[in-house]
Amino acid sequence: MTDSRATPLLTAAVRNNAAWCDAVCRSHGVPGAVEGGVWASPRRTPPLYPDAVTLSPDVTPDAVLPRIDLASPGASVKDSFGTLDLSGAGFEVLFEARWIHRPAVELVPGPEGWRPVEDAAGLAAWEAAWSGDGQSGDLFRPSLIEDGAVFLAGTGEGRIHAGAVAYPGAGVVGISNLFAADDGLDTAWRSCLAATARLWPGVPVVGYEHGDDLTAALRHGFEPVGPLRVWLRADG
Known part of the structure; x- marks a missing residue:
């Protein structure tokens, strides 16, 4: 049953x-x-x-x-x-x-914003920014990009200051590892959702969060599902 x-x-x-x-x-x-x-x-x-x-x-x-x-x-x-x-x-x-779920976001025309990391060097820089200590520990490897994972990066002044992992599958796009070194979570979620709408139009977004991160996600249209x-x- x-x-x-x-x-x-x-x-x-x-x-x-x-x-x-x-x-x-x-x-x-x-x-x-x-x-x-x-x-x-x-x-x-x-x-x-x-x-x-x-x-x-x-x-x-x-x-x-x-x-x-x-x-x-x-x-x-x-x-x-x-x-x-x-x-x-x-x-x-x-x-x-x-667990959180958000219906597909309508793409709003505007600046491109966050972009996918394209190579091993970019991925190492992304992990160093995500880690918070400026170091890449080789947790995320380039084969993940070949496997369909998209490492979204917000850049400025020659460095990555925000980002997230987007992974498509099971009819949704899963968001994880969202971070914002300079910007607040609200700005990060807006940029992340705009990027997923551009890359996967019409596809819902899922993930899981807790604490302040959950509160921020709920402000941006997510609903808890379990x-x-x-x-x-x-x-x-």
Whole structure:
């Protein structure tokens, strides 16, 4: 039986994000696969990316835990519907957030604004700006661009000052890693949405946020469509 919480909008957001997580892992040579309503990798995934992502609210811990590495510290699970309890396996809640959805934005004529990064050098500069410390840690690799990811960059005075990742799939465009080094979040969201409308006309936008970032997204036409929870197991 399909859980009423698995609405089409929520399912699209979850599947788009799982595909993005898989793309990042593959770019690092880390394998992942979907089985039993769970995307999971048996090896530790790159920093900030989960070892498993649930694709159904009906998934149980027994469908997740045997498929990830519990022997070394740092196992993490993206509980996409907020339905799991992994505390009995030594996990703690790292954070809770809300999936968000926005209907397609009508393109308003004007300056081009944010533009896609086109090469490895541009991607390294983008990651250095996103990291906040001016360093590129090789988390985002050029093969992601070949895989369909678009790293949007707002530039000025010869440097990147804002940006986001846009990843198309499951009938939507997923936005993640939105940042604004100089501009506020409102300016960043306006620029991001204008760019997605230009690149993917007529396609809805999804993602997930929490705290002040969620509040900012809601100001720009997003609506929450479901909860999510990220679990972390510090010990092996």
